[in-house]
Amino acid sequence: MTEQTASREWVGFSLRRVWIIAVNTLTESMRQKVYNILLLFALVVIASASFFSQFSFGEEAEQVASVQLKFIKDFGLGALSVFGMLIAIVGTAQLIPNEVENRTIYTILAKPVRRFEFLLGKYSGSVLLIFVSLVMMSMMFGAEMAFKQQKLVGEVLQEEQDAAARGGLVDHQEIQRNITSIRADALDPNLVKGVILIFVKLALLAAITLLASTFSTSMVFNVTVAFMVFFTGHLVGTAKELWEHSAFARYCLALIPDLGMFNVADDIILGNAIPWLHVAKVALYGFVYLATVVAASHFIFSDREI
């Protein structure tokens, strides 16, 4: 039989198959005990931020409120970042090793499924997991902020009442200003910008972990590589300053993702204005970088003997 009489069937790239694998990955991950415990722990830690914020001191009610809200925001977004990172890295690191251990990778690739569909599907599942986790943590965070805001406004009004009862001078304009400032502080829409960039950073870390996992089926290796990139990524900013004048250094450093630029949370919390354009630029950098890493993973994975 020659090729002329052979089948003319063709299996093209299918986004639907990618989606099926992604949803399967998400379901499988979300049903794991480790994930559920981690998420629960994250929610508890975020909720406990309120507790820590009690240790705040200030001259007057407004300062106290300001400090307490700052604490909650710092802790809350910090927890989002840390737990998000654990979910992103550990969650992605085990994807392909688990498939090999369960033999499911053989069953999937034995079907008319392209290797890239499989890889992209697994990665997308990871990104979905990160997204869902961030949404849940953000909701807890948001609820906590709303609750605290109510409490603080209540305290300010109480103070006003007490002052009026004592017959002292009550500056209504001042009180209103305090309350408005507390409300604006607590429900600062700019916090969303912080969360968006945390999400992009985590998707980027997941992509790096994916790339590592195409080289090795050892989870320890994958996780270690990802954490190394995480720390190096934060040093890039400093390195760029140190070697400002060397073009060679700049080109080398460009290969490592500059993770520092995603940490706008601190500045948002301090009240620094971060324009949407800036957020868009950083997000674009993140997306392009992670796309290149996923493409690199594809090249390695396509060649790999399973």
Added chain:
Amino acid sequence: MRAKLLALLVVALPSWLMLPLVGSIDAESVKLKYGGARVTRQMRDAIGQGMAIALLAGFRGVVADFLWIQSHGYWEKKQWLQQYRDMEVVATLQPQSILFWDEGAWHMAWNIGYAVSVDTNNVTAAQGIKRERAWHERAQEFLARGIENIPNRYELYFKMGWLYLHKLAPDCGDDLACKKTRYCEATEYLRKAASFPDAPSFVGRTYARALEECGDIGAAYQQWISMWKHGPPMSEPSSILEREIRRLEDQFDLPDNVRVFPKHPTKPPASP
């Protein structure tokens, strides 16, 4: 091997092509003063290994907050120098935070200053006063750095003016020339503070008082008038404004027709 080279290339090329984008992001970050001071060796020694790693991971805010809480621990143990050191580190970590500069200075000048003046370890009362004045100076230097970092908000200018008014000027003791100089320095800062559109009313009032202490009563009167004219009508402080304006108008013994609050009113006062 070929696959690995291809992989490297597919990451490298776009990364290099994005260098202008990264450059633009970095430039913006510098302009908007994102981040904070760089982590120096001394800072690393001051805060310990664990926190240094947290810093490296980008958790500046959390580290700063933690150190802030720690500094209050030192306050309670009367370890003022450690408290001061921690507050310095915190302000250095997040120089964009008004709160840390503001409260830090408050702690130094008001709390620590008072505490050292009544400290039982003082051999003489004079020593206590000397120590207290040293802390007032520290607060002044601290706030000055704060203002350098945050020149576009009213809070720190106000605090500085307040510091001059209530601590640094009285520190002059019987030296009236020194006192007057300090009061006038206070007016410089308070003028700046009052010039911000979102400055609350007490800033303006403090400015007016400082002007009087500095000796420029005319300017003080103008300040009260301008507050009366531009302030919202129904708030309590308007009664304060009225009281002060009346007092100065009496002091200058102004004729009724130029007064805001005439002695013998034929028509209601020129309301704002």
Added chain:
Amino acid sequence: MDAIRTESLTKKYALGWRRGKLLALDRLTLHVHEGEVYGLLGPNGSGKSTTLKLILDLVAPTEGAVWVFDTPATKVASRLHIGFLPENPYFYRYLTGAETLEFYGQLCGLSGTAMQRRIDELLDLVGLEHARDRRLAGYSKGMLQRIGLAQALVHDPKLLLLDEPTAGVDPIGSKDIRDMILRLKEMGKTVLLSSHLLAQVQDVCDRIGVLNLGRMILEGEVDKLISDQRRLSITVQDLSEPGRAKVEEAVLSVGAKMVSVEHPQTTLEHLFLDAVGRDERGAGEHD
């Protein structure tokens, strides 16, 4: 058209720096005819798994080529007609039986009521209807093999590759799997199975090929290979002692040799299956 055709298929694995290469498969030329059950036998490390992986394009050949129904194995389209059951499968532990088949069905392009019908059919075929909503973490080894077979069949492929289908399965489960393979053959499917459990393979395969150290050392139809053409076994019943002496005499008189006279034995497997079957029927009668 052959279901599977290989030509001088060779695979060398690199062993790392300066340690040379491992020759896993040495110029294998294999023809699996459509509709037959072919057993690929051999000890561990003989190249059975490597052959299957080359057919599935999980690894690339060093030399030679593979075709599946005349489509090169390197093309994704060749897998439209292949169903694969890997060795020791665990699948996704947190999915139920039905969810697992749904996942694979969707991957193969099935959807809606057609898919649901197919899932019901398959669960019925492999006898897992009762466990369709149980998570796979709670399946026994035999059940996992059966769900594995079901997922391999989800897109109704013409060719089935089974890697050690009865390894680690108890005798009853083993028999079920062998029965299923025979049923698949009746449905016109081609089956290539690899195993080192020779006794179990004997009942199912039409042809076998034996690999050793990457080379095919023996190939042919099972019946012909295992029967000793020179000897004849005649089973008699109710033969008396004198009758036996007469038979022996008759054999010797025509110039043949008496090799052995003994009571025929059943196999331990048949004994086991009979006993268990009888016990279960007995229990059923008492209910």
